[in-house]
Amino acid sequence: MRVLLDTHILIWFMDGEKELSQSVIDIIRNYENEIFVSVASIWEIVIKTSISKLPYYGSVNDIYEFLNKYKIELINISPNHLSTLLTLPHHHRDPFDRLIISQAIVEKLSVVTADQHFAAYQVDIVAQ
Template sequence: MRYLLDTHVLLWSRASPERLSAEVVALLRSTENTLYVSMATLWECAIKVCIGKLVVPEGFFRIVANDYEILDIELAHLEATLQLPLLHRDPFDRLLVAQARLGGLTLVTRDRNVIRYQVPVVEA
């Protein structure tokens, strides 16, 4: 299976995996799965670090790039966000939904707003 991790799932998987469901911990550990992290997620983390809302360890972005498949932001992803209903206004979440849809990925999240979109989800 191919999974796209929401930002909080990525952060919890690194710092506090006990916050994740047993199902999600298992899928993260399975070598049969391909795990994707969006460049949008890394950008969101960088913004939060800059404004003091998040602390990450030295080399965090390189570690993530080594441990996961990085999903670049493409023009088609941006265009797909325009087709999404305005269920909420978080641009990063909307981009993840668009990427999951276009890429045939299952989104791993606990965000109720994201779950409302018509995209395959595993609840974290």
């Protein structure tokens, strides 16, 4: 299985998994699966931490080390992701979520999310 974690799923995983369903924990911890996180999620965490909307999770390097520990791969933003983003309908206004959706479409990944807005797009969802 190839999945892209929505930002809040990554945050809940970093927080110790208590908010995650057992099925999502099993997906993330199964190293036969390919688990991805968008660089946009890291950017969102940094922004929200800097304005005190999220607790401090350590430096960006600490977050990258956490991702490496669990073999979670980082997806950078490509021109193809941005081109797809331009074509998405505006069912959802969150720019980070819209970028994650476009990355999932381009990279053919399912998205692990609890956000109901994702269902309005042509993307496979793994429900939290």
